[in-house]
Amino acid sequence: MPVEEVDTLVVGAGQAGIALSEHLGRNGVPHLVLEKNRVAEAWRSGRWDSLVANGPAWHDRFPNLEFNGEDPDGFPTKERVADYLVDYAKMVGAPIRTGVEVLKAARLPGRGLFQVETSEGLIEARNVVAATGAFQHPVIPPILPEDVGVTQLHSFHYRNPEQLPAGAVMVVGAGSSGTQIADELRRAGRTVYLSVGPHDRPPRTYRGRDFVWWLGVLGLWDLEAVDPGTEHVTIAVSGAYGGKTIDFRRLAGEGLTLVGMTQSFKDGVLTFAGDLQDNITKGDQSYLSMLDAADAYVARTGIDLPEEPAARRVYPDSECLINPVRELDLAAAGVTSVIWATGFRQDFDWLKVDAFDDKGAPRHQRGVSSEPGVYFLGLPWQSRRGSTFIWGVWHDAKHIADQIAIQRSYQEYRGPGERAHMERAEAESA
Numbered sequence: 313m314p315v316e317e318v319d320t321l322v323v324g325a326g327q328a329g330i331a332l333s334e335h336l337g338r339n340g341v342p343h344l345v346l347e348k349n350r351v352a353e354a355w356r357s358g359r360w361d362s363l364v365a366n367g368p369a370w371h372d373r374f375p376n377l378e379f380n381g382e383d384p385d386g387f388p389t390k391e392r393v394a395d396y397l398v399d400y401a402k403m404v405g406a407p408i409r410t411g412v413e414v415l416k417a418a419r420l421p422g423r424g425l426f427q428v429e430t431s432e433g434l435i436e437a438r439n440v441v442a443a444t445g446a447f448q449h450p451v452i453p454p455i456l457p458e459d460v461g462v463t464q465l466h467s468f469h470y471r472n473p474e475q476l477p478a479g480a481v482m483v484v485g486a487g488s489s490g491t492q493i494a495d496e497l498r499r500a501g502r503t504v505y506l507s508v509g510p511h512d513r514p515p516r517t518y519r520g521r522d523f524v525w526w527l528g529v530l531g532l533w534d535l536e537a538v539d540p541g542t543e544h545v546t547i548a549v550s551g552a553y554g555g556k557t558i559d560f561r562r563l564a565g566e567g568l569t570l571v572g573m574t575q576s577f578k579d580g581v582l583t584f585a586g587d588l589q590d591n592i593t594k595g596d597q598s599y600l601s602m603l604d605a606a607d608a609y610v611a612r613t614g615i616d617l618p619e620e621p622a623a624r625r626v627y628p629d630s631e632c633l634i635n636p637v638r639e640l641d642l643a644a645a646g647v648t649s650v651i652w653a654t655g656f657r658q659d660f661d662w663l664k665v666d667a668f669d670d671k672g673a674p675r676h677q678r679g680v681s682s683e684p685g686v687y688f689l690g691l692p693w694q695s696r697r698g699s700t701f702i703w704g705v706w707h708d709a710k711h712i713a714d715q716i717a718i719q720r721s722y723q724e725y726r727g728p729g730e731r732a733h734m735e736r737a738e739a740e741s742a
């Protein structure tokens with residue numbers, strides 16, 4: 313059976329693969345996108361039911377298509393985001409083959425090609441782009457044994473409050489996912505404990521502008537690297553309920569019990585670090601520093617935006633902040649479920665090339681890997697802070713497509729001797 317050949321094989325048809333297909337098409341690079349599930353699958357089956365986009369429709373999108381029919385300042389549902397990406401793929405004519413999994417890609421020795429094993433046969437490709445997503449495999453820290461008699465699930469598998477057995481819920485992790493899930497459960501009448509680590513919590517809006525706008529004008533989306541020492545600081549934002557600033561003091565006042573970082577488990581008791589107030593205080597500082605930066609921007613540029621002194625209001629400390637819970641006997645507290653909103657890891661097991669460091673992390677510069685012909689897209693901080701966001705990946709995709717086109721032109725170059733040889737061969741065969 314002849315082996316299918318393609319110039320550039322893109323693995324994954326989420327926002328990254330779709331954006332790349334658009335740019336490769338514009339550059340005239342023949343390519344194929346393989347997707348093991350459906351287009352934009354992560355938005356359909358990898359998120360909880362009520363999830364809406366974290367950013368408003370005017371911002372969290374590709375530059376060439378608006379969210380038709382949506383309030384530009386509203387937050388589209390996850391299904392609407394998935395539909396948008398499907399529409400976009402159709403609009404740009406992305407050559408996507410769904411239901412095909414890439415099992416292995418490795419260099420063919422001595423040839424400038426990669427052999428790609430897929431669930432539907434072999435493909436040979438000059439370039440391989442891993443657009444398989446930054447949020448692939450749920451990570452659960454090894455704290456709670458499986459057999460302690462509570463339901464444990466990762467935020468990736470959480471769908472809605474009805475899915476959980478009756479009783480109190482412990483949510484571990486207070487980034488955007490953990491905080492939204494904890495809030496949803498509390499609104500559904502559950503007793504909820506939320507384990508809060510280091511975090512940033514930008515204002516949803518300030519002086520009439522969404523924080524995505526502020527990050528844009530302040531140049532913060534384009535930060536090239538995370539500040540040293542803040543690699544584990546998560547960001548807590550939400551578009552839920554029309555978009556509200558995440559304020560842990562307010563949430564505590566509404567009935568959520570905040571605790572520090574979850575540390576260990578013994579004899580039915582979960583233990584938390586004594587870092588709750590510190591984490592909340594630093595989160596407040598990150599919030600206030602953004603208001604300060606926004607005010608300074610207004611003063612400097614003279615832009616006419618209404619003042620908003622109420623944004624600096626500090627909610628009073630609730631009991632859980634005054635006397636933080638350090639130990640929780642799960643059975644005594646009636647906790648029947650633990651939700652781990654503790655992040656994800658990537659999976660490049662299928663990519664057998666020399667493009668990873670000794671910890672298995674991609675070795676790359678703006679997605680161009682150390683292995684010629686291998687590229688990454690959608691990595692956190694691939695080129696900037698915005699790299700994993702819908703609009704940010706579009707710019708990274710343009711860079712990758714340009715780099716592939718540039719390399720193609722180098723490969724097509726023929727030196728004077730080769731050109732003369734080719735001309736002679738052509739003349740002889742004429």
Ligand SMILES: Cc1cc2nc3c(=O)[nH]c(=O)nc-3n(C[C@H](O)[C@H](O)[C@H](O)COP(=O)(O)OP(=O)(O)OC[C@H]3O[C@@H](n4cnc5c(N)ncnc54)[C@H](O)[C@@H]3O)c2cc1C
Nearest residue numbers: 324326327328347348354365366413414444445690701702
């Ligand atoms: C809970 C949550 C909420 C988020 N909300 C927002 C938001 O509001 N706004 C925003 O801009 N960003 C948001 N993000 C971040 C980001 O936009 C999404 O994670 C997005 O899905 C990433 O797109 P991607 O194309 O890089 O990866 P994915 O969407 O994960 O796409 C990768 C694709 O590759 C496929 N694949 C993987 N391995 C293989 C293989 N071996 N062979 C074939 N196919 C394969 C997968 O099936 C998948 O469809 C959110 C992330 C999470 C986790």
